[in-house]
Amino acid sequence: MTYSAPREYTGGAKGELLRQRTLPTSIARDVPPPVYSPGAKYEKARPGKPAVAHSDATVDAQEPFAVDRRIAITGMGVLSPAGSGAAALAAAIREGRSAIGPITRFDASLYPSRMAGEVRDFDPAAGIRKDQSRYVKKTAKVMAIDIQMAVAAANQAILDTGLALGDPAKDEPVLPTIDHTRFGTVFGSCFVPTEFDDLAGPIQASLEDGQFTLAGWGARGIPQMFPLWLLKYLPNMHACHTGILWDAQGPSNSVTCSDASGLVSLDECVRIISRGTADLMLAGAAESRVNPVIIMRHCLLGRLATDNDHPATCCRPFDLDRTGQVDADGAAVLVCEACDVAAARGAKVYAEVLGTGLGSTTAGVNACDADGRSTAVAVRSAMAMAGVRPEELGAVYAHGTGLAMQDASEAAGLVAALGPAAMSIPTTSSKGVTGVMGAACGLAELAAAILLCKDRLVPPIANCRRPDPAMGLALVVGRPAKLRSPTILVTTSAIGGQTAAAVVKVNV
Amino acid sequence: MATHTRRVVITGMGSVTPLGLSVEETWKNLVAGKSGIQPIFIFDAETFPTTFAAQVRDFPLAPYVRDPGPYEKAGRNVRFTMAAARMALEDAGIFGTAFDPVRFGIYLGSGEGVLDFMTLATGIAQGTGPDGRVSTREFAKFGFARYDALREIEQEPNMTVNHLAAEYGFQGPAVSCLTACAASTQSIGEATHMIRSGRVDMFLAGGTHSMIHPLGVTGFNLLTALSTDHKDEPWRASRPFDRNRGGFVLGEGSTIMVLEELDHARARGARIWAEVTGFGISSDAYRMTDIHPEGRGPVAAMRMALADAGASTTDIDYISAHGTGTTENDKVETLSVKIVFGDRAYKIPMSSVKSQLGHLIAAAGATELMTCVMAIRDQIVPPTMNLENPDPECDLDYVPNAARPCRVEACLSNSFGFGGQNDSLVVRRFVP
Numbered sequence: 001m002t003y004s005a006p007r008e009y010t011g012g013a014k015g016e017l018l019r020q021r022t023l024p025t026s027i028a029r030d031v032p033p034p035v036y037s038p039g040a041k042y043e044k045a046r047p048g049k050p051a052v053a054h055s056d057a058t059v060d061a062q063e064p065f066a067v068d069r070r071i072a073i074t075g076m077g078v079l080s081p082a083g084s085g086a087a088a089l090a091a092a093i094r095e096g097r098s099a100i101g102p103i104t105r106f107d108a109s110l111y112p113s114r115m116a117g118e119v120r121d122f123d124p125a126a127g128i129r130k131d132q133s134r135y136v137k138k139t140a141k142v143m144a145i146d147i148q149m150a151v152a153a154a155n156q157a158i159l160d161t162g163l164a165l166g167d168p169a170k171d172e173p174v175l176p177t178i179d180h181t182r183f184g185t186v187f188g189s190c191f192v193p194t195e196f197d198d199l200a201g202p203i204q205a206s207l208e209d210g211q212f213t214l215a216g217w218g219a220r221g222i223p224q225m226f227p228l229w230l231l232k233y234l235p236n237m238h239a240c241h242t243g244i245l246w247d248a249q250g251p252s253n254s255v256t257c258s259d260a261s262g263l264v265s266l267d268e269c270v271r272i273i274s275r276g277t278a279d280l281m282l283a284g285a286a287e288s289r290v291n292p293v294i295i296m297r298h299c300l301l302g303r304l305a306t307d308n309d310h311p312a313t314c315c316r317p318f319d320l321d322r323t324g325q326v327d328a329d330g331a332a333v334l335v336c337e338a339c340d341v342a343a344a345r346g347a348k349v350y351a352e353v354l355g356t357g358l359g360s361t362t363a364g365v366n367a368c369d370a371d372g373r374s375t376a377v378a379v380r381s382a383m384a385m386a387g388v389r390p391e392e393l394g395a396v397y398a399h400g401t402g403l404a405m406q407d408a409s410e411a412a413g414l415v416a417a418l419g420p421a422a423m424s425i426p427t428t429s430s431k432g433v434t435g436v437m438g439a440a441c442g443l444a445e446l447a448a449a450i451l452l453c454k455d456r457l458v459p460p461i462a463n464c465r466r467p468d469p470a471m472g473l474a475l476v477v478g479r480p481a482k483l484r485s486p487t488i489l490v491t492t493s494a495i496g497g498q499t500a501a502a503v504v505k506v507n508v
Numbered sequence: 509m510a511t512h513t514r515r516v517v518i519t520g521m522g523s524v525t526p527l528g529l530s531v532e533e534t535w536k537n538l539v540a541g542k543s544g545i546q547p548i549f550i551f552d553a554e555t556f557p558t559t560f561a562a563q564v565r566d567f568p569l570a571p572y573v574r575d576p577g578p579y580e581k582a583g584r585n586v587r588f589t590m591a592a593a594r595m596a597l598e599d600a601g602i603f604g605t606a607f608d609p610v611r612f613g614i615y616l617g618s619g620e621g622v623l624d625f626m627t628l629a630t631g632i633a634q635g636t637g638p639d640g641r642v643s644t645r646e647f648a649k650f651g652f653a654r655y656d657a658l659r660e661i662e663q664e665p666n667m668t669v670n671h672l673a674a675e676y677g678f679q680g681p682a683v684s685c686l687t688a689c690a691a692s693t694q695s696i697g698e699a700t701h702m703i704r705s706g707r708v709d710m711f712l713a714g715g716t717h718s719m720i721h722p723l724g725v726t727g728f729n730l731l732t733a734l735s736t737d738h739k740d741e742p743w744r745a746s747r748p749f750d751r752n753r754g755g756f757v758l759g760e761g762s763t764i765m766v767l768e769e770l771d772h773a774r775a776r777g778a779r780i781w782a783e784v785t786g787f788g789i790s791s792d793a794y795r796m797t798d799i800h801p802e803g804r805g806p807v808a809a810m811r812m813a814l815a816d817a818g819a820s821t822t823d824i825d826y827i828s829a830h831g832t833g834t835t836e837n838d839k840v841e842t843l844s845v846k847i848v849f850g851d852r853a854y855k856i857p858m859s860s861v862k863s864q865l866g867h868l869i870a871a872a873g874a875t876e877l878m879t880c881v882m883a884i885r886d887q888i889v890p891p892t893m894n895l896e897n898p899d900p901e902c903d904l905d906y907v908p909n910a911a912r913p914c915r916v917e918a919c920l921s922n923s924f925g926f927g928g929q930n931d932s933l934v935v936r937r938f939v940p
Contacts, residue, residue: 110648139796181808184791191620191665191686194723196632196642203629204636212629214722218555222726230727231796231927235620235665236687240927243793249808252791252929253694256618256665256684264683268698275701277789277812292644300657360614360673360682364578366661377610377679381707497670498682 068274071353072342073504075335076447077156079149079286081117081328081434085156089444090451093430094480096462098312100326100435106292113304115311116290117328117435124152127159131168132245142228143241144192149331150238150286151245154185157282157333158246162348174247177345184250184278186268187238188261188285188439193293194233198226238286250278258494259399260358261285261439262332263502266446267356269336279341286331287438295327301366303403303495316463317400317429318407318475325401330437332444350450354388354487355503357381365496368409375413375493378501382489383417386503390421393503394485395458396473397449399492400429401436402463410493411471425489426481427473432462442492442500449488453506456483516700517938518781519773520600520766521878522592525865526562526759530595534865534875535882538890539911543743543864545757550720558734560742561720562759562866564588573675581659582671583621584718588762588871589668590675593712597676600766605776613680613708614669615699616764617691619717619870621663627654668716680708686870689830690925691715692763693873693933697787699767709772714874716762725758731797733834733926734758744894746867748831748860749838749906751899756832759866763874782881785918786817786934794928799836803844805930810848810920813932819918821849824856824934826889826914828876828921829906831860832867837924842902857914859907863893873923877933880919884937888913 078085081099082092092099100117108114124140125133132155140148158175166172173180202224206216231237236254243252251272257264262285269281289295298304305324307314316322342349359377363369383390396418399410415422430445437444452459457480461467467475474481486506493499521531526544528534537544544562553559564584570576572591579587597603631654635646661667666684673682681702687694692715699713719728728734735755738745747753773780790808794800814821830841846853861879868875883889888911895908918936925931 106644108644108648110645110652142796180793181790184789189686191663196635196644196647197640199629199632200636200640200642203632204640206629207633210633212626212633214552214626215555217629217722217726218553218557222557222729225726225730227730227732228797229730231731234688234927236925236927236929237796239687239791239929240796243791243928244795247793249791249793249805251789252687253685253698254687256686257669257682258664258666267681268683271698271701271705275705292647296648296651296655297657297660300652300655301661358613358681358683359610360679361670362609362673362677362679364674365667365670366658373679381681385707494666494670496674497666498684 068276070339071270071273072337072339073334073350073353074337074342074347075157075161076350077153077160077333078444078447079119079122079153079331080437080444081119084122086447086451090448092433093448093459094452096460098433098462100311100315102311103290105290111295112299113295113306114308115314115326117326118290119149119329122152124148128155129165129168129174135245139241142232144233145288146189146192146286147237147241149288149329150187150284151241153286153331153333154242154282154284157335161335178280180247181249182278183248183280184252184272185239185242185248185282185284186253186255186265188255188257188265189235189238190256190287190439191235192233193291198229238284242282257498259436259438259441260492260494260498260500263442263490263492263500264358264498266334266443266502267358267500270353270356273336273338279338281336282333283336283443284333285439285443287440288329289327289436289438290329298327305402313463315402315432315435317402317431317461318468318471319464320466320468322402322404322407325403326435328435328437330440330444332440332447334443334447349507351504351506353502353504355382355386357385357501359499361496367496368405370409372409372413372416374499375410375491376416378499379414379417379489379491382501382503388487388503390418392485393425393487393489394483395488396425396427397445397488397490398427398429399441401431406495410491411473415472422473424474426458426476428458428476429461442490446490446502449490450506453483453486453488453508458483512704514704514706515770516703516767516784517770517773518765518784518881519768519778520596521781521881522595522599523763523875523878524564524567524588524592525761525875526564527865529567531878535879538861538864538879539888541891541893541910543893545742545745545866547742548720551722553725556725557729557736558725559739560745560757562757563720564761582662584760585619585621585716586668586671589716589764590671592762592764593672596764596766601778607710609677609679611680611709612678613702613711614672614678614682615695615711615713616669616684617695617715617870617873618665618668618684618686619719620665621667622718622721623663623723625722672712687929688925688927689869689872690923690929690931691870693921693923693931696765696784696874696877697789697931697933700784700787703767703769709769711767712764713767714764715871717868717870718760719869720758720760728758735833746833746863747894748833748863748892749899749902750895751897753833753835753838755834756862757866759868761868761875762871763878765874780938782884782935783938784933785936786813786819788812788816788932790930792928799840801840803840803847805928806841806844806924807847809930809932810844813920813934817934819934821852823918824920825916826880826883826919827856827858828880828919829858829860830922830924831862833862839901842904845904853904857889857905857907857912859890859892861890873931877921877935880921880935883916883919887916889916
């Protein structure tokens, strides 16, 4: 195999055409929302798209690819350790108020790391129709906490769009103004470890002379398990339940890319709408890392900070003195809508997704590449699709987990992709406030960032007191930095795995 | 004909299944009507409600990787894929050629790794108090002493993709999806679209899964989805479309394809197996456990795939059915095919290789697409075995019990996932 050398950023010039876009900010509010019929065809939003040239085997990696429809974010739902809603998360990040505390969900007294960002007291049935609420209450017992959080965040996001709810008494669809066959869901998720208490009884019944045996399990354990056990933990149940609740009959996917999952699902939603398969997509992700099995795994891998006496300051992204991650719960759903459709219904538009990009680590399954090439690939791809030059970025919301090798790799990748501009674009991370919300990371932070842009400021990195000069980034420390433009970059990466980046233009 | 500017072709295939450790071996056995189903030997399933499965046999990893070291702690899902991917890449003639690693992506429908249930159960047993609740403090004493972190992370569903990227250095878009039984059809469909969009030129796409482990069998037994009959003649247990069908049989394995943009393939003189022309995707949004009785989702997915391919119902010569062998699936799939194809439904051979391979769950779709490609090459369609008692509600031409030579130019391959995801692909003989 012959690999070509990593490339310098050259996306700007070719992206010229794409940069002439503007947000649909002034929208006639008195236009009645259109009612779509199944199978209706929509006009392509942007005529005269540049043809994709493709002639030889090694085409320039920065070539912008065809975007047929522009994508707006018209609703946001977030559950984070800072509370319910994107605003709660934004407020905590703005104030640098850490939501990390001692683990209360289980007895972690023998764990080396006993801190986490927990999501507590949320209602997966808040605000929805009575018939929906009945469904949620009836099925909640077969939804692991990950799935319950996903449903709650999805409900929040859809209610936030301002789409009218149908009247169940008149047998109306849940969202009568949309075409439900062109409405889909993509969730980032992870395989959920079974709660111990679900297994405890059947395992006790399986013991022979105090020892667990498979023969005992088959004969006496299995009959004691509840029939829908498997469905409580499957990673595609986030999308399944959300789809049933909101009658989303369009595309559905469940991506399992660890920390990168959230932005991977955004990428897929953007592509699905762009190519015309759907008009409305929920880009979601949810994961509860505050789980005795997952935290044990991360402790054994040495990924977690162990300064248990100081939970609020133990996670220190990009700090010289960073010692590790903190696990957290989180869920986030962004409603992605074709701009043409959003404009037609007079929707509130939070932001436009200009570009998304994906990449992959090649360093090994429990490693980050030292030169950050995986982050660089994702960032370059997102920037090229957006047609945005690095100096046009107003801020970078980095993954910045506080784990030494991961932060170093991400920073190297940002420097490689953004070039000299990396030294001047305000770069921040919010993990000191929330910890790592697993799959939900990128989307939750994007939602918060969209609100924070309205301050025209970039919040400082919580707990980063002595920024590591080796990062080569314009890290925001101590006090907020000025937001230079409403176009921001968000990045995420999974250790040993996938990377994802998104460029959005916020409607400030 | 498809009207997409960038056309997507299959230039390499690799497969590890209960019927063979290569595409050719699997295909030969499928056409011969052989069964991969036998008593479970991977673990002691003697007392389980289901005691048989279609397992991969005599599988060596070493010939397929540079160094077996990184895979020592990996699950069967990862191992199968490393072999299938190696075979696919060799088949595509990639080795020794120059390509841009940034424009080479990976998209897999990838199952979770195998959970070490014996260790977990022993830990939980030790941590369970007299009140029947588990003390995580007690569990921690056991777990921190016993667990091997590197073995533990192998359970995460993205590990297969991570291993592939590390082995081959592909830096492009990498996605792992897990939409149950539809996952690898979905991965091939989405990868096809990503190539069309111009972002990448090549993809390793497909799926891998092994749920033949204690909790996997437990889960499906609890849902009463698995066949429990025919313990003494397990090769008869998977009976898609038969009146006496009683559920599916678990299988395991991996099929990986090299998808490539047509001009890219031509420029390097690659052999082209077939063209992926259409992808359709929908959700039932109906119930957690049941399929929509009128096949709303499958109908939408099949229609979208045909439209995407620019194909009409008369263009399809063979349908690779999802055909799990559960009462509901086979009935609704039959109904859906009739809704989409009208009277022509009765004239199109439609078979389910799950009758021989079992259900490879996340790897099923890619494996079935592989059989479509082989059917196009050899002009023969594989049979639905064990179809002995006609079901009045399943009255299509299922190619019962013997492979059939016939004209095959274009195929439709269906996958319907537990939880309501429906995916269909159209693949056809490559015509320049």
